[in-house]
Every structure is written in structure tokens, then in C-alpha cells.
Amino acid sequence: MTGTKEAPVHALLGDGTTVRIRQAGSADREEMLRLYQEMSPENLRLRFFSTNPASAGKAADRVAAGERPGYRALAAEYAGHLVGLAEYEVLPPGSTAEISVAVADGWHRRGVATLLLEHLADAARTAGVTAFSADALAENHDVLKVFHDLGLRVTSHFDGPEVHCTVELTEDNTYLNAVEIRGRVADVVSLQPLLRPRAVVVIGAGRKPGSVGRAILRNIRTSSYTGLVYAVHPEAAAVAGVHAYSSVADLPQVPDLAVIAIPAAYVDGVAEECGKAGVRALLVVSAGLNTQQAAGLMGSCRRHGMRLVGPNCLGLANTEDRVRLDATFAARHPGPGTAGVAVQSGGVGIALLDGLARLGIGASSFVSLGDKYDVSGNDMLQWWESDGHTDLALLHLESFGNPRAFSRTARRVARAMPILTVDAGRSEAGRRAAASHTAAAATPTMTRQALFTQAGITATRTIGELLDTAALLHAQPLAAGTKVVVVSNAGGAGVLAADACTDAGLVVPALSADLVDELLGLLPDGATATNPVDVTAAVGEKQLQACVSLLARHGAVNAVLVALVPTAVAAATGEDLVRALTSAPEPLPRPVVAVLPAQAARVELLPAADESTVPAYSDAEDAARALAHTAARADWLSRLPSSVPDSPSVETGRARDLAAAYLDGNPKGGWLDPQATAALLACYGIPQIPWAWARDEDEAVDAAERLAGPDGRVVMKAYWPGLLHKSEQHALHLDLHNASQIRAAHRDLVTRFGDRMTGVVIQPLAERGTELFAGVVQDEVFGPLVVFGLGGTATELLADHAARLAPLTELDAHDLLTSPHCSPLLFGYAGRPAADLGALEQLLHRLSRMASDLPQLADVDLNPVLAGAHGITTLDARVRLVPRHAHDPYLRRLR
Structure with a gap:
């Protein structure tokens, strides 16, 4: 049993440090000896159960023996030195492997062993190992805690001073939750230098106005940033009023964050300089990096443990009072607030920031992800979840690096705050592959929508719709259903609003007789209350307020949409109907939205007397879509999270063997023949109609006699490798009654398809359904x-x-x-x-x-x-x- 050699990867420890995980081998003997020689005598004793120096040499020799069947060793590296090792060796009969783990002194309690064991368990599962076994001294509390905190099922057996542990490698939800928590903690810590830096340096701020770097430097200075700010310039003594240094190495202190705004050809070199100086995060706004330059940039970030935003981005901002950092080249500072914003497009970012500022929602933090080499939407969701300032997440993502991890994170975060996104790229032509109905149906749009729906993400079609919905989510309680009452002072406006609600998937129900009577008792003569409720142009401010309050408190209503048009009647009497919606003395339990066609802005938040706000839209369609989104969120939240059920009687091992056997004979892959298809489906208990394979006319007749139902009718389907859509190619015959019809059908198929056809499938004619x-x-x-x-x-x-x-x-x-x-x-x-x-x-x-x-x-x-x-x-x-x-x-x- 030999594991495949995997490429090295980088991962975060619990304190945010980046380490490199790779397979250990023959070249590591000296590094292994160094790791053991630098251990304290007490740690050596806990590792080897003795202080005999020969134990370290034997352990190093075992790793140096290299890759071999049933053995795998993984090393954790930092700055080119081994800081940890985990290894397993398979025990007969082959489903359990004995493991050991060693961590360098000075690296304990930072998560090295846990991270290595996660990766070792993944490699072991791939190799068919189902459990780890390990022996430890009972006093070695640290290693025993590592085993028990993995999230896997652990059983322990004490034998004198030793403990024998068995760790089952089943990757269930408990384990995934434990991995998720560890990943979240490490991720948030690693983002601190990026989003809460104590000092920032701008590299590439030109002396002449108009450069991107100079604009960023100016924005940092004028945003009242609470930390220290430096500039690097090879010649100038000062840039935009900031003292400049010739290089990062010359700075009086090491900054947490370096902003790089220089030509692409120099980015990787400057990134390496930053890494060597100890900078912990990079913001690269430069664009146009080629493959080699991109690899150099990422190599520096990973070697030196720097998190990276960009390249090719607008910048980032954090409006928290303790930070107040605007490291963007936007024309205006982001307004402070509670919405987290992450975008790939700088233009979309500016539009969202401007819209949030105009609405008074503002932004807690903003990150323009750009080409997204490192920091992603997943990182930002985890940051907002824990920053203590964000209650609304807005995303614009053009690509997904790890959609399933993103989906898992989003499902969790969406329980705490709304996550909104623009579903970009809907016009992309779907994959109309002729290969299968499944591939034809599964367009990229459908795939993204599946992710958004499962994760509880509110997906809108435009930036405007996103801001419409954000305004409602920020201002009002959720609509706990789709039943909307439309109220209007003009019948035509009410009809249009009702149509808009129906088009958005909402329901405009008829009201009960009791509620109608109660409403009519509040409204002027001539009013109707059938839904839409026409309060007439004669309605007064207090009458409208009483009407809306009654509806918003009624159990048969989920939301109230009030469409108001200016009338001469209201103007003559001095009535302010809009004020009727904002002057309620206490919050209403259900959302109320206004539609004001005379309003210039698409959406506004009107200040209310109860210190809340009421969203007002210029178009009923915008209001209705926003209400529909909030109703969908309420429905998603009302469902308790469900689990993936077990599928009984599944033969996973046999299915994997069938797949491996087919690919051994067909290295490029392909479509399984009917026999192999049936065998694979049978492994998962997928019900199939009885069938038989026939190579010629006589076998077809014999098969029909065996399979025909009470009415004696069967179906014949031609088969050859690559045949997919039988109906389109007329490669089947239905409703065959007797042997003569079967023979005639078979001859027809042979005549039309000739040697291409390798056989036919015979099935009984199915019942209706x-x-x-x-x-x-x-x-x-x-x-x-x-x-x-x-x-x-x-x-x-x-x-x-x-x-x-x-x-x-x-x-x-x-x-x-x-x-x-x-x-x-x-x-x-x-x-x-x-x-x-x-x-x-x-x-x-x-x-x-x-x-x-x-x-x-x-x-x-x-x-x-x-x-x-x-x-x-x-x-x-x-x-x-x-x-x-x-x-x-x-x-x-x-x-």
C-alpha cells in the first residue's frame, strides 16, 4: 500500500504562522537529527520512552529510508527548517497504521502536531487506512490532548505507564467541525496584520500627483489612520508629506502591512525584500503580472508567511475606530458602518461603497480581492464573523477557489448575518454538452445558484438589487412569509404594486371579512380593503398610520408595501403621508416598505421616530424583489440545519474496485457498457428495471421470453460504445409483442447501424408513471x-x-x-x-x-x-x- 507523492502545500498554524507541509524522505536525515538533538532531555524521553541518543538516529534513519509500501512521513517546515514530523506505518492486515509525531522545542502548543496529523490522516484514508494506533507515556499530556482534540473518535487503553490510543479516521461532521474551528481561528489571526495593522508602508508612491501609490498614501493620511505610516522611494526624502526611506530594510520599524503600487516587473523582488524584513501582509494593487512574476510573488508570501490581497485590486479599508485605515485609491473614503464588503471588481466595489454610504449603512471593512492569489471571500466571511463590527456581508465574486469550503463557511456565517452577492456571469452560455442530459442541464449558472441556495446566500441579479435588499435587511425585520398587503392612495399604483409582488413570487391574499371591516372603520369613505387596500386620495396622515399599524401587527400579514403618489388633496390639507410611515412611536413587528414614484433615488432609508429607518423605493418592482429576498432568508433560517444521512447497504469498496478496474483498461476514461453500469448502480442500491444483454437475434428472442411481463411486451435498445441518446438516433423499438416482432426489430437495427452495434438490451415494457x-x-x-x-x-x-x-x-x-x-x-x-x-x-x-x-x-x-x-x-x-x-x-x- 503506497501513497501517491503529493506536492507540498502551505497551511496556517493556530497562531497564524505559515508552515510548509511536504513529504519527508532521504534528504531529511540531517534535519531530523538536528530536530532531535535540539530537544530537551525531557521531550526526548517523552518521544522515545528513554533518553538513549541512539533512538534519535534510528528514527532519522527510518525517515531517510524514503517512500515505501505502507509508510508515509510528512514534515512541517518553517524558513527551510523542520519544525515537526508525523509518520505512519501500516500494520497487518493493512487497515490500521501505527503513527508517531515529533515537534521541535519552541514550537509546542502552536498546532504543528494537529496540522500534520490532519494531513497524515488524509493521506492514510486515500491509501485505504481506516485507523491510527499510537503508544504514549501516560504523563505525555500534550500528545494525548492532540489525539483527543482532533475531532476523530479515540479509544484509549492504559497499560502501566503507557497508553495505547486508537484513532478512527472516519471523516464525519464532528471532525469537519473541529477542523473548521481550527482553520477559522488560524485564518482570523493571520488577517490581523492585514486589516488591523499597527504600521503601514506604501511602496510606489510617486512624487507627481496622479500615481496610484500616491493616491493610496494620501487616503491613508486623510482617513485618520491610528497607526504609523511610512513611504519607500529610492530618491525622494518625502512623499505627500510622509518621510520616505530608500528601502524597506531602512525603515525605523517593521510594518505589519506593505502596500505595493509599482510596475509588475518589480513586484516579486520587492515582495521578497518585504518578507526578509519581517513584513506580515501585502496589499498589491499592481496589475499585469506574468506567470513568472506571479509565481515569484506567491513564493515570497509563502516562504515568509505573508498574507496577500491582490494583485490588480483597488485596495482595502477598515473603518473601525481603533484602525480607521483607507488604503484604497477610491475618490472618497468609505463611510463607517456595519457592512463587510469584498469584491473582485474595483468598479463594483466603488459602487457598493458609495451606495452604502448614501444609505447610511456604511462599511465595517472593505477588501478588493482583485486576482485573488491568496485572501478570498472565504477568508473575509470568517473575519466578519469574528470582528465584532459587521452585521451584513456583501460579496461580488467572479470565481471560486474552493467552493465546497466556501459553502460550508457561508452556511455557518449566514446563520449570524445576511450574506448578499451579485450572481455575476449569468449570460455565459451553459455547457450544452451532447455527452449527457446531466451535463447539458448543469450550467455554470445552475451550479452557482445551487451553492448560493444551500449556503443561505441571497443572490441578486444587479448591484442595484443588492443595495435594495441590503437596505431592507438593515432597516426592517424579516418577512416571515410571502403574504403581502399592498396599501395605496391611488388605485392604479396599488394594482401595479400588486403585480410587482406577484411577479417576485410573493402572494397578495384577500383579507378576511373581519380585517376588512376593521380597516374600513379607520379609513375615509370610498376606501376599499380587499388587497390592494385603496385608502383614496382623501386619506389623512393619522388614518394611514393607523391602517399600516393594524396591518403590520396582524397575524395574517407578513409584510406591508405602501405605494404613495403626491396628490393635490394632501398638499392642500398639509398632510404628510410619508411621515405616517415614519412616525410610529415604537417598532412594528413586520416589515413596512414604501414605494414613492416621485422619489429621485432608487432606494432611500427614511429616519423613523423609533430610531429605526423605513426603506423607500422609487419602483414597486425593486421593493417587491427586496421583500421576496428577505422572505427567502427567513424561510432558510427557519429550517434547522440538517445532516447527510447514511445510505444503508452501500458497497463503496466494490464500487471503487469497479471504477479502478475500468480505468486500468481505459486510462483516458469513457462510458461504461450496460453490464458495468448496472453493476456500479447496484453497489448503491439504485433500482433498475430487469434487463438482459443479447448479441444476436436468437439471444434477443430468448431474453424477451424470460423478461416479458404478463402482457408479453418488451423493449429493445441498440448499444455501441458512445451511443447516448437512443431516441434521437431511433436506436430503440418499443412495445414488441412476440418473437416475430423481436426478430424484425433486431434486423432493422442491424440494417441501420451495422457493425457499430455490439448488441442490444432487452427490457420488459414499463408500466405507466x-x-x-x-x-x-x-x-x-x-x-x-x-x-x-x-x-x-x-x-x-x-x-x-x-x-x-x-x-x-x-x-x-x-x-x-x-x-x-x-x-x-x-x-x-x-x-x-x-x-x-x-x-x-x-x-x-x-x-x-x-x-x-x-x-x-x-x-x-x-x-x-x-x-x-x-x-x-x-x-x-x-x-x-x-x-x-x-x-x-x-x-x-x-x-
Whole structure:
């Protein structure tokens, strides 16, 4: 059992230090001896159970023997020196491995051993190891704590002065939560020098006005930054009133953050200079780095443990009172506030900052991620979660480095604060691959929307819509449902507002007779209260306030939308109808939004007497969409987080063997034949209609006699490698009754397809039922995606599909069943019998499990899946495998 040699990676320790994790081998003997020789006698005794110097030599020799079956050693490096080692050796019969771990003196309690064991466990799982065993002295509390704090199941057996520990390597939710907590702590600590620096240096601030570096330096100075600021210039004594030094090495103290705004050709060299000086974070606004320059920049950051924002970005800002840093070249300082903003586009960033400032929401921190070499949206979510100043997260991400890790973080953070994003790139043409219905259905837009939906992220279509929704989320309670009452002083405006609500997916219900009577008792003669509520142009301020207050407190209402147009009546009487919405003495329990067509701004927050604000929109459609987003968030929050259920009777080992055997014979991958497809689906208990393989006409007749149902009818399907859409190529015959029809059908297929056809599949004619489609596609970036929807020959034409990222939780599977437009057919639409929903959910979970178990699974296409009251069955299935290694998206590592 030999593990594959993995490329070195960098990861963060608990104190934010960056170390390099790599495979140890023959070249490490001297470094291993040095590590042991520098240990105290007490630590040597705890490591080797004795102080015999020969033990260190034997341990170094074991590592120096290099890679071999059943052995793996991983080293942690800092500044070119080993600071830790973890190794395992497989014990017979091969499912358990004995481990040992050593950490250099001076590096204890910083997370070195834990990080190494996480990576060692990942390598062991890939090699088929299911448990670690380790012996330690009972007094070695540190190493025993490391084992028990991993988040894995540990059993301990005491034998005199020693303890024998067994660590099971099952990667369940408890373990992932433990890894997540460790990663979050390390990440936030590593971002402190970037977002709360005590000193900043700007490199590239020119003497002439107009340079980017000079603009950043000016913004830092005029933002009342609380730390020290320096400039580096090779010739000038001062830049923009800041004393300048010729190099970073000449600075009177080492800054936490260096801002680099110089030509691309010099960036990597300056980054290395910063790293050697001890700078802990870089903000690179320079653009146009080529591959070599980019590699040099990242190499310096990783070698010296510097976090990096950029390159090719607008900058960053932190408005906290203790920081007040504006290291951007934006024209205006960000307004202080409570919204965290992270964008890849500088232009989008400026638009969001300006919009938040105008609304009075402001920003807690802002990061322009640019080309996103290092710091990402995932990092910023974790920062906002813990900074104590942010209650609203706004993202504009054009790409995802690790979508599954991002999704897991976002699910957690979205429970504490709303996360809003602009769903950029929707116009990109979907992958209309002819390879399978699954690949055709799984467009990039669908994939992103699956991520956003599962993670509880509010995805808007435009920046304006994002700000509309942010204003409502900031100002009002959530709409705990979709029932909206429209109130208007002009009938036409009320009708348009009701239409806008319906278009946004909201409901404008008729009001109960009691509520109608109560409303009419408050309103002037001529008013109607059927919803929309027409209060008429004669309504007074106090009447309108009483009407809105009654509705916002009524249990049958989730939100109130008030559309007001200026009238001569109100002007003549001096009534201020807008004030009726802002003068309530205490907060209302349900959201109230105003639509003011005469308002110049798209959205404003109107100050209210209760110290809250009321969002006012110039267009009812904007207000309705914002309400729909808040209702969707309330619905997501109302659901308790669900888990990924176990799939009983799954043969994962056999499935992996089948996949490996196929790829051994087909190194480039391909579509499985019917026999291999059926065998793989059987490993996961996916129900299939009985079938038989026939190579010629006589075998087809014999198969039909065995498989024909009570009515004697069968189906014949041609097969050859590469045939995917049988209906389109007329490669099947339905409703065959007898031997003569079967022979005629077989001759027809042979005549038309000739030697291409390697055989036929015979199946009994299926009973009636709802034809559905289910499948899996492996996205190169997002991982496996489970797709479900209407099946049959029109599946791509109607495009009635939903998708979720695997692994599916119980809620994910339920959402997949209810999201497509065809879902009423499953619940007994128009008198039809309801489908077996439990069987459908099991099918989706089993597909999800298959996709999670087999990274080689590129496509699964089950179409149609016949669903009826008494179960489901797959009538046609295709599976494609490609060579691909498992990749743990949750393993702690930097880009």
C-alpha cells in the first residue's frame, strides 16, 4: 500500500504562522537529527520512552529510508527548517497504521502536531487506512490532548505507564467541525496584520500627483489612520508629506502591512525584500503580472508567511475606530458602518461603497480581492464573523477557489448575518454538452445558484438589487412569509404594486371579512380593503398610520408595501403621508416598505421616530424583489440545519474496485457498457428495471421470453460504445409483442447501424408513471452536482431541472424534489397517484453518496426514472468515468 507523492502545500498554524507541509524522505536525515538533538532531555524521553541518543538516529534513519509500501512521513517546515514530523506505518492486515509525531522545542502548543496529523490522516484514508494506533507515556499530556482534540473518535487503553490510543479516521461532521474551528481561528489571526495593522508602508508612491501609490498614501493620511505610516522611494526624502526611506530594510520599524503600487516587473523582488524584513501582509494593487512574476510573488508570501490581497485590486479599508485605515485609491473614503464588503471588481466595489454610504449603512471593512492569489471571500466571511463590527456581508465574486469550503463557511456565517452577492456571469452560455442530459442541464449558472441556495446566500441579479435588499435587511425585520398587503392612495399604483409582488413570487391574499371591516372603520369613505387596500386620495396622515399599524401587527400579514403618489388633496390639507410611515412611536413587528414614484433615488432609508429607518423605493418592482429576498432568508433560517444521512447497504469498496478496474483498461476514461453500469448502480442500491444483454437475434428472442411481463411486451435498445441518446438516433423499438416482432426489430437495427452495434438490451415494457430525470455531473471547480427534474425525451427542451452540490443533506434532497416546476406531479396532481417520495429521496441520497465516494465519476445520467405510487425504477442509465484522484476540500491549506 503506497501513497501517491503529493506536492507540498502551505497551511496556517493556530497562531497564524505559515508552515510548509511536504513529504519527508532521504534528504531529511540531517534535519531530523538536528530536530532531535535540539530537544530537551525531557521531550526526548517523552518521544522515545528513554533518553538513549541512539533512538534519535534510528528514527532519522527510518525517515531517510524514503517512500515505501505502507509508510508515509510528512514534515512541517518553517524558513527551510523542520519544525515537526508525523509518520505512519501500516500494520497487518493493512487497515490500521501505527503513527508517531515529533515537534521541535519552541514550537509546542502552536498546532504543528494537529496540522500534520490532519494531513497524515488524509493521506492514510486515500491509501485505504481506516485507523491510527499510537503508544504514549501516560504523563505525555500534550500528545494525548492532540489525539483527543482532533475531532476523530479515540479509544484509549492504559497499560502501566503507557497508553495505547486508537484513532478512527472516519471523516464525519464532528471532525469537519473541529477542523473548521481550527482553520477559522488560524485564518482570523493571520488577517490581523492585514486589516488591523499597527504600521503601514506604501511602496510606489510617486512624487507627481496622479500615481496610484500616491493616491493610496494620501487616503491613508486623510482617513485618520491610528497607526504609523511610512513611504519607500529610492530618491525622494518625502512623499505627500510622509518621510520616505530608500528601502524597506531602512525603515525605523517593521510594518505589519506593505502596500505595493509599482510596475509588475518589480513586484516579486520587492515582495521578497518585504518578507526578509519581517513584513506580515501585502496589499498589491499592481496589475499585469506574468506567470513568472506571479509565481515569484506567491513564493515570497509563502516562504515568509505573508498574507496577500491582490494583485490588480483597488485596495482595502477598515473603518473601525481603533484602525480607521483607507488604503484604497477610491475618490472618497468609505463611510463607517456595519457592512463587510469584498469584491473582485474595483468598479463594483466603488459602487457598493458609495451606495452604502448614501444609505447610511456604511462599511465595517472593505477588501478588493482583485486576482485573488491568496485572501478570498472565504477568508473575509470568517473575519466578519469574528470582528465584532459587521452585521451584513456583501460579496461580488467572479470565481471560486474552493467552493465546497466556501459553502460550508457561508452556511455557518449566514446563520449570524445576511450574506448578499451579485450572481455575476449569468449570460455565459451553459455547457450544452451532447455527452449527457446531466451535463447539458448543469450550467455554470445552475451550479452557482445551487451553492448560493444551500449556503443561505441571497443572490441578486444587479448591484442595484443588492443595495435594495441590503437596505431592507438593515432597516426592517424579516418577512416571515410571502403574504403581502399592498396599501395605496391611488388605485392604479396599488394594482401595479400588486403585480410587482406577484411577479417576485410573493402572494397578495384577500383579507378576511373581519380585517376588512376593521380597516374600513379607520379609513375615509370610498376606501376599499380587499388587497390592494385603496385608502383614496382623501386619506389623512393619522388614518394611514393607523391602517399600516393594524396591518403590520396582524397575524395574517407578513409584510406591508405602501405605494404613495403626491396628490393635490394632501398638499392642500398639509398632510404628510410619508411621515405616517415614519412616525410610529415604537417598532412594528413586520416589515413596512414604501414605494414613492416621485422619489429621485432608487432606494432611500427614511429616519423613523423609533430610531429605526423605513426603506423607500422609487419602483414597486425593486421593493417587491427586496421583500421576496428577505422572505427567502427567513424561510432558510427557519429550517434547522440538517445532516447527510447514511445510505444503508452501500458497497463503496466494490464500487471503487469497479471504477479502478475500468480505468486500468481505459486510462483516458469513457462510458461504461450496460453490464458495468448496472453493476456500479447496484453497489448503491439504485433500482433498475430487469434487463438482459443479447448479441444476436436468437439471444434477443430468448431474453424477451424470460423478461416479458404478463402482457408479453418488451423493449429493445441498440448499444455501441458512445451511443447516448437512443431516441434521437431511433436506436430503440418499443412495445414488441412476440418473437416475430423481436426478430424484425433486431434486423432493422442491424440494417441501420451495422457493425457499430455490439448488441442490444432487452427490457420488459414499463408500466405507466411519471418520467423523471436524475443524474450527477462532476464540476472541475465545484465538485459533484446532483441534478433532478422532468425526464423523458423532452428533458433538455423543457429544462425543468434543479441542482444541489453533493453531499446532499436531508433538506437538500427535499428541495430537489420540490424545486422543479413538475414537482406537483409527484404529489398527486389532478387526481394522479402520488409518487413514492421516500424512494425518490433515497435515490438522490444514493446518487450523492456515489458521487462523494468516487471522484472518477464524471457523469451519471438516469433518464427516465419511472416514479409511481409503489416505488421507482430506472429505465435507462449511463455512467462515465475519468481518471481523477480524491481531493479533500476541507483539508487545511492555503492556495
